[in-house]
Amino acid sequence: MPASYSTNMRLKFPILAITLEAVIIILFGIFITYDDGADAGLAFKNTTKPDLFYKIYPSFQDVHVMIFVGFGFLMTFLKRYGFSSVGFNLLIAAFGLQWGTLMQGWLHHLVNGKIKVNIFSLINADFSTATVLISFGAILGKTSPVQLLIMTLFEITIFAVNEHLVTGILQAKDVGASMTIHAFGAYFGLAVSRVLYRPGLQNDNENEGSVYHSDLFAMIGTLFLWMFWPSFNSAIVESPDGQYRAIINTYYSLAACVLTAYALSSLLDKKGKLDMVHIQNATLAGGVAAGTAADMMIYPYGGLLIGFIAGIISTVGFKYLTPIFASKLNIHDTCGVHNLHGMPGIIGGLAGIIGAAMASKNVYGDGLLSTFPQLKTRTAIGQAGYQAAGLGATLAVALIGGTITGFILRIPFWGQPPDQNCFDDQIYWEVPNGENEHEDLLSSEHGKHKTNAEA
Amino acid sequence: MPASYSTNMRLKFPILAITLEAVIIILFGIFITYDDGADAGLAFKNTTKPDLFYKIYPSFQDVHVMIFVGFGFLMTFLKRYGFSSVGFNLLIAAFGLQWGTLMQGWLHHLVNGKIKVNIFSLINADFSTATVLISFGAILGKTSPVQLLIMTLFEITIFAVNEHLVTGILQAKDVGASMTIHAFGAYFGLAVSRVLYRPGLQNDNENEGSVYHSDLFAMIGTLFLWMFWPSFNSAIVESPDGQYRAIINTYYSLAACVLTAYALSSLLDKKGKLDMVHIQNATLAGGVAAGTAADMMIYPYGGLLIGFIAGIISTVGFKYLTPIFASKLNIHDTCGVHNLHGMPGIIGGLAGIIGAAMASKNVYGDGLLSTFPQLKTRTAIGQAGYQAAGLGATLAVALIGGTITGFILRIPFWGQPPDQNCFDDQIYWEVPNGENEHEDLLSSEHGKHKTNAEA
């Protein structure tokens, strides 16, 4: 077994995890304090609006559920990788939200050497982990927890820089983060996956599939993502009317997307049967695609239209693009994040460009500048150009950042699972006997894997 | 295989789904716009209360979870029908909420040719789908997705008309919709099931049962329904004190119902063992039965009393009525919706009649007219009469509407699954190997089904 396949977690993983946490605590001690509204001494002294916190907290909890249950269970579809899917998801997100708090704070909110955390900090910290969880989907089953922590560190750093570039410097709008989270996370992950490509894994791993119950566990993730997506797309919108619109637009976009995802899933199968992969994933494309334009005056039919298109393109992508990516481009995309987050993220970016170009006093009335503060100094067409620049920048940063991160992850020191142990919890987890034991009785294949994993 | 058993989804299903969605988009384009509070130009101009939206949004999300996770997973108890249960639930609800938005808008909220959607529109749209999901429970495993989309179209239309009749014209109170959603959905579904009755299915289908893990998946549905029912019963109550009462009354009704459901489940078994069917369903009867009177001054002990009775009647119904319905009345009720939604819905209607009859200045003080605006022009006994009329109308409309819809669903063109493929995902879904594969090794029966399904 070559050195690069060392999978010994005994020391490297715990030392890395504890070191990262210790450094985080020191950095929090130096930089992080409470927002005025949460500071006992300042809460009553200033213009803090404690009401705001109560209004946003339910949306924060919805986003929280999406990150931990939504992404976590969505990836449990693999028959032998459920512990890793939901468990590494928790690990990545728990570390990522701490690092995201620091990175976003340093870039956006550093005042007098201090970062004041409030409810939006928590939401944005959760958001920053979403990018890594999306990328995790592309390389699911093929990387070690050590590699995942390293990727989290780098990806959130690059994400925060790109987010600052797109929404801070270019002043592109991206309230539901179709571009800065979804497209970014997907293309970053695909670039990582390209660099980590292993010919030995191609198409012959019997563990890279689902069983009946693992597909039902995955539906828990799908549904919590689907239901709470209106909160995701609206949580950080500043104006109440914009937040309201973001909820309504996303609600309808998701509903339309379900219809087209089901229709295409059946239409593209030679027997007309539905495929759980499409139902678990493509039904969510409407949420991704409605992100950037969520708070714009696209009207409910505009939301439906975005979902309609996203459901079709996502399902077609799963059916035809994913196999081509693997065979022609050497990009193996375990969860098909290109179809759920990549292309729908680009659709979302395009919808944002169109929505910005069409912004006018006619449609927005006196609310134009509260939805588009940029139009104080720009024309609508100009803003559309900046939206396009934001989309382009995101794709470029994601691909370059992912490629660099991929090469860092290939450093043999981190270790990665051997081909024959990919998509199998047993290499990293104590897996109970029981069902697996019975499967062993019926499958001589599995016995072999076990031996390899423990070799 | 007779024409009426054609199950080819290849073209009919995708064409139907895409056509429905396209028509919906056009109708939304013509009729649907934002509520003033969500309209950039109008949000700051008028008497909109943006506060209200923040107050109700958490309840909307609770209802949303009940519809998609609650109903969806509750029906996954069948051993081989989990994909269809949770998957068709999503499909029905996603289409239904769009159609419900239009139907309810046309009947209640059409102003100058436009329907303005707000947070209550989303809640009511979700509510309208609940009726179909209840009816779906009665015919679970025996109908095709094409039939289900057709049923959704008709049932929501008839539901919206009945709702308008009961709460609009008769001015009966039904805040938690014991009558207009639960009783309506149950009796509509039973009528459909009666018309679609197939002698060949009776009592001999080995797939119409649960396995250990499918019963645990169903408990996910049960618990999310149970926990969030206070939000269901209170979400659309107009007065804050009434909303507050609806939460408290429902909370206690559900708690009492659990005790009697467990007690009866054990008492009615000859060995005293608990039955998961009762635990999954009858524990929810208190939520259904507390619906109509939820915002009335029934006091917490009144809530407990309603739950106490509902838990008993529901469990007794599962034990004794469901088999009789199947054998004597030719009504096969897969999920026992008569016991969870039918009888408890009627109990709820009766509680509403009693509650209205007892309404007085004595009990409600100055809040009498904010809880019972009808008493401006009616006596309490008069209102009780209108409540009774609302209940009677609902049952009549449901039974007649369900019967007509049942005959429409029998039109051979739609196709329905052959008897031997009922309660089996394989006819409509790509089902992974794995667990099922092992079961195949142990069960020669299943091999046969598979062949039929793919024939």
Next chain:
Amino acid sequence: MPASYSTNMRLKFPILAITLEAVIIILFGIFITYDDGADAGLAFKNTTKPDLFYKIYPSFQDVHVMIFVGFGFLMTFLKRYGFSSVGFNLLIAAFGLQWGTLMQGWLHHLVNGKIKVNIFSLINADFSTATVLISFGAILGKTSPVQLLIMTLFEITIFAVNEHLVTGILQAKDVGASMTIHAFGAYFGLAVSRVLYRPGLQNDNENEGSVYHSDLFAMIGTLFLWMFWPSFNSAIVESPDGQYRAIINTYYSLAACVLTAYALSSLLDKKGKLDMVHIQNATLAGGVAAGTAADMMIYPYGGLLIGFIAGIISTVGFKYLTPIFASKLNIHDTCGVHNLHGMPGIIGGLAGIIGAAMASKNVYGDGLLSTFPQLKTRTAIGQAGYQAAGLGATLAVALIGGTITGFILRIPFWGQPPDQNCFDDQIYWEVPNGENEHEDLLSSEHGKHKTNAEA
């Protein structure tokens, strides 16, 4: 079979459940009424703040999910005890919240012979059930539903008295209830388990373990507890800034705890593999430990530090203490509640002592008395002393109360499962064939159990 192992639920269980519910309804009729804000006649007359109810309701629902889904599914990790875990959890909590409403009302809120229930009553009622659910974890699989109802009755009574002692009389702060719920529930349960100790059960029951899917079901419980813990620790904090802090502190404590729990789980395994028991439980210790000091000015790094320590101690406890407790102290702790609730609860109490000792005008400014009303008449060091007294009192009351309750539960009349039927649903539930049937084919052991259960 000795009389004490009578497991006949046929009459005892239903009679007990119905009698308890009937008595509860009578007591509610006598004592319980609506809070002014939920009373139609009083809502508009007084100083009620209906706003408050809307602000807190989302947190109540989060707590509700923790109680029913969180605790319920966390305990489904046992391979053959899922029905009982989630089912008895529902039963205990549904009864407990009614009894808790009465007990807490009598002790804290009895005015003119009436208890007025409001949103905080519902939260506190849910909280009171948490103590029993924690104790349930210690004796999971070894007790009958009759014993569990009896334990609920006694434990909530003793809990309410202790809570009154600690927060009412001693005026110790415990907003997130590290002491009064977590440490109390754990040590109460351990004392019960000690009294009910059975030598025959030690280490040889093959049912006391998980299978692959049961571990995934348990992760549903883990994640909902983890995500909503900020709501648990903040829900009853009175000042808005304190509530805000409690959310932020708990959020970060939980995140840090995940990193150390993962690190230690790997470090303590000889192959470096992660153990699902640790991931399911020790990742939550940060929430428990952040409870008492949650609303204090510990700053986010203080939250991280608490979580860091709790994650380490909890994982070490699972690895080394639990086996010692069973072998040396005759305390069998099925779920390891000592590691999740006991020790982290004590850490939380200690953090509260330190936090109180360090409270000063310097740190809290004008908010000092709104966070520490006790400092009107006490010094900070004095308050620290009362915090310590509260912790000591809680441990003493829990151990004594649990021991007494244990002896009551040993009364043969209640019945308890024979050793060979422990950790097996079949003694109390109709268990479907299917998967279990297949297991029977492969396991002759299980056939024996079945026979015993039905003997």
